[in-house]
Amino acid sequence: MGTPLLELRGINKSFGPVQVLRDVAFQVHPGEVTALVGDNGAGKSTLVKCIGGIYPIDSGEYLMEGKQVHVHNPRDAASHGVEIVYQDLALCDNLDIVQNMFLGREKKSGMVLDEPTMEQLAQQTLAGLSVRTVKSVRQQVSSLSGGQRQTVAIAKAVLWNSKLVILDEPTAALGVAQTQQVLELVRRLADNGLAVVLISHNMNDVFAVSDRIAALYLGRMAAQVKTSDVTHSQVVELITSGRSGQLGLVEEGAAA
Numbered sequence: 001m002g003t004p005l006l007e008l009r010g011i012n013k014s015f016g017p018v019q020v021l022r023d024v025a026f027q028v029h030p031g032e033v034t035a036l037v038g039d040n041g042a043g044k045s046t047l048v049k050c051i052g053g054i055y056p057i058d059s060g061e062y063l064m065e066g067k068q069v070h071v072h073n074p075r076d077a078a079s080h081g082v083e084i085v086y087q088d089l090a091l092c093d094n095l096d097i098v099q100n101m102f103l104g105r106e107k108k109s110g111m112v113l114d115e116p117t118m119e120q121l122a123q124q125t126l127a128g129l130s131v132r133t134v135k136s137v138r139q140q141v142s143s144l145s146g147g148q149r150q151t152v153a154i155a156k157a158v159l160w161n162s163k164l165v166i167l168d169e170p171t172a173a174l175g176v177a178q179t180q181q182v183l184e185l186v187r188r189l190a191d192n193g194l195a196v197v198l199i200s201h202n203m204n205d206v207f208a209v210s211d212r213i214a215a216l217y218l219g220r221m222a223a224q225v226k227t228s229d230v231t232h233s234q235v236v237e238l239i240t241s242g243r244s245g246q247l248g249l250v251e252e253g254a255a256a
């Protein structure tokens with residue numbers, strides 16, 4: 001395996017007296033989907049927010065393409081090509097797809113908004129992701145289905161020359177067919193060369209699209225394994241007890 005796109009070493013994060021992340025190591029490779037799994041409260045969101053610059057890390061190293069970087073805020077993270085699609089999607093219902101994709105980062109031609117360029121870039125991005133479910137980029141977001149909204153949020157994230165896209169439970173609120181479409185899109189992002197992190201509680205989704213699985217247990221990285229090397233039940237064990245056979249945590253922290 002080449003140099004990881006993102007590598008975290010020895011990450012610690014506390015909120016007051018509560019240590020939420022302990023000595024966490026995490027690697028994400030370009031062209032791969034890495035599933036980030038763990039029980040409620042394991043620390044997945046906190047880890048992702050540290051990667052995205054929303055929470056400062058207390059200690060540890062953050063490397064992009066092998067070089068240490070300092071990420072203090074979301075803008076720093078974006079400058080390194082990191083984009084996060086949160087569960088609430090942060091889309092504005094009263095705006096259309098183009099307006100949403102460029103919200104806060106509008107392109108201008110002189111003093112006025114460069115609508116033709118933004119429209120063209122939005123179309124190109126959706127076409128590049130082989131998205132055919134959206135009829136017009138001038139459609140209001142309020143008129144879109146849950147799956148289409150997720151697609152727009154993902155397209156918005158890849159519009160900015162991103163290298164790493166982190167998706168927080170993208171299929172949580174979707175039906176079967178829409179879940180399938182979103183999973184196909186997730187796979188396509190990686191096949192286009194992006195590094196993708198997928199937070200998911202759904203083992204079927206994890207096994208359907210991921211190349212690797214990183215399992216957090218009580219704020220510690222229990223294991224990071226190739227998906228093809230493990231079974232569903234091993235991953236469930238890693239999630240629930242931090243250990244499965246030879247895999248996982250050994251000393252305190254593991255229930256086994």
Ligand SMILES: Nc1ncnc2c1ncn2[C@@H]1O[C@H](COP(=O)(O)OP(=O)(O)OP(=O)(O)O)[C@@H](O)[C@H]1O
Pocket residue numbers: 015018020038039040041042043044045046047
């Ligand atoms: N801002 C905060 N202040 C204090 N404690 C926090 C804060 N954010 C998270 N925590 C605590 O950190 C732990 C990990 O939470 P986190 O949300 O990262 O877990 P998670 O794995 O994403 O869980 P879920 O699957 O339920 O979203 C929890 O015990 C939570 O209560």
